[in-house]
Amino acid sequence: MARIQAEHLSVTFRAPVREAGLRAALGSLVRRRYRAVEAVRDVSFELQPGELVGFIGPNGAGKSTMLKVLAGVLHPTAGSASVLGFTPWQRDQRFLRQIALVRGSRPLAVPPELTVLDALRFQQLIYAVPEQQFRRNLAELVELLSLDPLLERQARGLSLGEKMRAGLAWSLIYRPAVLFLDEPTIGLDVGVVTVIRRFIADYCRQTGATVLLTSHAMADVEQLCRRVILIDHGRLVFDGKLAVLSERLAPHKLVSLTLAGVPAANLASFGEVVEHDGALVRLSVPRGDVAALTARLLAALPITDLTVAEPALEQVIGTAYGGRARESLPSKE
Amino acid sequence: MSRSLHILRAYITHYLLAWLASRSFAFTLVANQAVTPLIGLAVWSTALPGANLSSYYLALLVTRLVTVSYEQHTFSGRIYSGELIDDLLRPHPAMLATLGQNLALRAWHVLIGLPAIVAVLLLSQASFALPDVLLAVPALVGAAALQFLFTYTLALSAFWTERAHGVVGIGGTLVFLLGGEAVPAPLLPDAIRPLGVALPFRAMHGFPAEIAAGLLAPDAMLVGYGWQLLWLAVFAIGAALVWRGGVRRFMAVGG
Secondary structure, three states, X not given: OOOEEEEEEEEEEEEEEOOOOHHHHHHHHHOOEEEEXXXXXXXXXXXXOOOEEEEEOOOOOOHHHHHHHHXXXXXXXXXXEEEOOEOHHHOOHHHXXXXXXXXXXXXXXXXXXXXXXXXXXXXXXXXXXXXXXXXXXXXXXXXXHOOHHHOOOEHHHOOHHHHHHHHHHHHHOOOOOEEEEEOOOOOOOHHHHHXXXXXXXXXXXXXXXXXXXXXXXXXHHHHHOOEEEEEEOOEEEEEXXXXXXXXHHOOEXXXXXXXXXOOOOOHHHOOEEEXXXXXXXXXXXXXXXHHHHHHHHHHHOOEEEEEEEOOOHHHHHHHHHHHHHHHHOOOEO | OHHHHXXXXXXXXXXHHHHHOOHHHHHHHHHHHHHHHHHHHHHHHHHOOOOOOHHHHHHHHHHHHHHOOOHHHHOHHHHHHOOHHHHHHOOOOOHHHHHHHHXXXXXXXXXXXXXXXXXXXXXXXXXXXXXXXXXXXXXXXXXXXXXXXXXXXXXXXXXXXXXXXXXXXXXXXXXXXXXXXXXXXXXXXXXXXXXXXXXXXXXHOHHHXXXXXXXXXXXXXXXXXHXXXXXXXHHHHHHHHHHHHHHHHOOOOOO
């Protein structure tokens, strides 16, 4: 049985609009205008237990809205969903005890004067975590997230990275079975991002939790997720393996050459020259032609080094966000 | 049920500590609450010197501090800012955090207001009979519950309007005019006294004060308790229904 199931979910809300200026502002007191915003349109997908899936899309695509619907915070306008066998927006306490929604914009939603340990103890009470289990979970989280120096510090004095680490511990102290991670690495430095990614991967492996992760940092998705769901303008555009998405959106690979001397042949005859900087040349080559082309290059040019690489995921996804994806992708793989 | 009480107690403790950090602001809140009964005491003592309403207005001061409710600030703001998400994610009734903060604030109001209460007791002609005070205690508890439910229900208007503060403000004005502060219910004109007795506003403020001051005959007291219980049921059901309708509309979209 799928752990998370969304069927034809739609979320439409009314946003007040008015023109600029005092006259329009006064007029809006009498007659208010609204615009219907379709944040999520007819989205369906399933996650099996233990899956860690990337949920990606441009700004305003509906990712965070979707996570909030599945976490039970928002009611959809249409469609149905099931998480752990519960309808999320009915907010059954048995459901709420098994899920966590971690928001990068607000990772530690506690009053600022509480210490980190205060906050964790409060979670213990709210989620009825037995003392022995609490101590065990705390010990693991302290080690995985290097929390020891933070436990006695007040939330108000923590840096963003420290808040994120404390926030992850705060959200996971009760071992939820389903995690909704909304931009967990936003605004964090490289060191902390590495810690967070490693922690998420370790947590999923150890507990078998099911995770739906949104992130604009494609490295997060690349390192953590085999499967991605791409959403754009509220619609599901792609659901499948990340490698397949890359192949479909970027049918080329990058061949990088380091030349020993001036090439006799015209480089453009081998493929699209993406970069030519002195001895360094980068060609964009159709995937199916890479092997044959490599042999031709080695035979025709004075090459000291040759590498074949996938185009940067950021670039690939950027193409998708640019609108090509809707035309070029089947929605499910 | 006992788990909810445990959680409520934790929220009360937490907010008691949180308001310790804002105690100077709490002083101004208490002063604001104390002003109206003290002005009423001064005005009616001058207007009707033989009526001896000192006991009534002192009891009203205590009632105000015990029933104070600021849900338009503590709760509506959370709807507007999207912070209600934090309450919705927790496995307990979302109202518990708001109720915990309300009770903690009331405790601070009574603590800070105690010197003023003692001062008025010593300086005025207020006097109380113990039986009257004991009879007023259930009414005071009922008034505290009713004021919370009333303010909370009005604060829920934040799901529909950006003017929840105004909505609650209107409710506050009605409580002031018809709740026994501007005019004690026994002094209302004959034509509107029955309405003043029946409406929920007196049950929130004036009713416990009238009992404590010995202004109510037993049969009038019973009628008053009847109205208070009725309004408690109305606002408890009303709050639940408004919450259910409002949370469906909650739209904290975006990251």
